Amino acid sequence: MAVYTDVAADELADFLKQYDLGELLSYKGIAEGVENSNFLLHTSAGSFILTLYEKRVAKNDLPFFLALMTHLAEHGINCPLPVKARDGEALRELSGRPAAIITFLEGMWPRKPNVSHCAGVGEALAKMHLAGANFTIKRANALSVSGWRPLFDAAASRADEVQPGLRGFLAAELDHLSSGVWPTDLPEGVIHADLFNDNVFFLGDRLSGIIDFTFACNDMLAYDVAICLNAWCFEPDHSFNVTKARAFLNAYGRVRKLTASEEAALPLLARGAAIRFLLTRLVDWLNVPPGALVKPKDPLEYVRKLRFHQSVTSARDYGLMPSGLVA
Ligand SMILES: Nc1ncnc2c1ncn2[C@@H]1O[C@H](COP(=O)(O)OP(=O)(O)O)[C@@H](O)[C@H]1O
Ligand SMILES: N[C@@H](CCOP(=O)(O)O)C(=O)O
Numbered sequence: 001m002a003v004y005t006d007v008a009a010d011e012l013a014d015f016l017k018q019y020d021l022g023e024l025l026s027y028k029g030i031a032e033g034v035e036n037s038n039f040l041l042h043t044s045a046g047s048f049i050l051t052l053y054e055k056r057v058a059k060n061d062l063p064f065f066l067a068l069m070t071h072l073a074e075h076g077i078n079c080p081l082p083v084k085a086r087d088g089e090a091l092r093e094l095s096g097r098p099a100a101i102i103t104f105l106e107g108m109w110p111r112k113p114n115v116s117h118c119a120g121v122g123e124a125l126a127k128m129h130l131a132g133a134n135f136t137i138k139r140a141n142a143l144s145v146s147g148w149r150p151l152f153d154a155a156a157s158r159a160d161e162v163q164p165g166l167r168g169f170l171a172a173e174l175d176h177l178s179s180g181v182w183p184t185d186l187p188e189g190v191i192h193a194d195l196f197n198d199n200v201f202f203l204g205d206r207l208s209g210i211i212d213f214t215f216a217c218n219d220m221l222a223y224d225v226a227i228c229l230n231a232w233c234f235e236p237d238h239s240f241n242v243t244k245a246r247a248f249l250n251a252y253g254r255v256r257k258l259t260a261s262e263e264a265a266l267p268l269l270a271r272g273a274a275i276r277f278l279l280t281r282l283v284d285w286l287n288v289p290p291g292a293l294v295k296p297k298d299p300l301e302y303v304r305k306l307r308f309h310q311s312v313t314s315a316r317d318y319g320l321m322p323s324g325l326v327a
Helices: 009-016 059-074 115-134 145-162 166-181 221-232 242-255 260-286 300-311
Strands: 024-029 037-043 046-052 092-094 097-103 188-191 200-203 206-210 217-220
Touching: 009 024, 009 037, 009 092, 059 097, 059 115, 115 188, 115 200, 115 206, 115 221, 115 242, 145 166, 145 260, 166 260, 166 300, 188 221, 217 221, 217 260, 221 242, 221 260, 260 300
Parallel strands: none
Antiparallel strands: 024 037, 037 046, 046 097, 092 097, 188 217, 200 206
């Protein structure tokens, strides 16, 4: 459960007086997520999600996330909407943390994603990329290449406790990715940057919405594709499932076709995406705050994924044909 900061019932009832959300009927901490503290609220006006933003979220970035959700919702993407208080502001403070209430989205995230889920995600990601095209607020990706070294430095001295040799493995990969090979000329736009299965809701097999924009930023669109290849196209035993990758890439390409340069860069972008999640997971694994109700995610899952991407020689290995057509 990710609840780093608890909220007392009377404090929450007071907080809600700033909104037109009626009376608080019940609330509970949400047993999922690792980044922020989330609560499910039931009020006489309906169900809502209250988020208290924690460690990795800079307060200055919150207007970006909240405005982005509003923008995407206005452009046909089903995502939560920030709820404004009576003064017109959605961003507030609670228990010493920046806080916001967003609308509740119906659906369930898939515990065992199948090929059809992967296709749904490909289509939704491409639609989100197109919908974000005219969003004017900018936010740099704090967790791109230059953000990885500080994470490595924070974890390096204890990395070998998690797996012998991990420190050297990470150092070599970081050296490679920061040696000038990282692409700089691919199409950019607003990316979600964390579109994992617990951030995509389905009703049956139909994708019903996307949540959790707290890593969203401006970066290469194909980097978002690479993140999803990591998050959606491996099996529980960490073997790569090319059928899922093909379904995902095919569905993405039907909405927004990847350029030849984006396709060629996919193996490298997938390595970058793998080390990014490996590093944040490793830091979190080694630093669980005392008393926090959180289940840190396994960093070693990403060692295996990264090794796979290191063995990839072209986007063909992800199910793409050289022409850009899908097999
Ligand atoms: N708008 C929403 N509607 C319904 N459930 C939500 C919503 N936002 C978050 N949740 C629930 O809370 C969990 C954690 O949210 P998430 O945003 O992923 O956490 P974190 O802030 O830690 O990244 C989700 O897996 C989901 O169960
Ligand atoms: N997706 C990240 C963890 C952060 O995401 P959350 O939405 O589960 O809080 C990972 O898998 O490492």
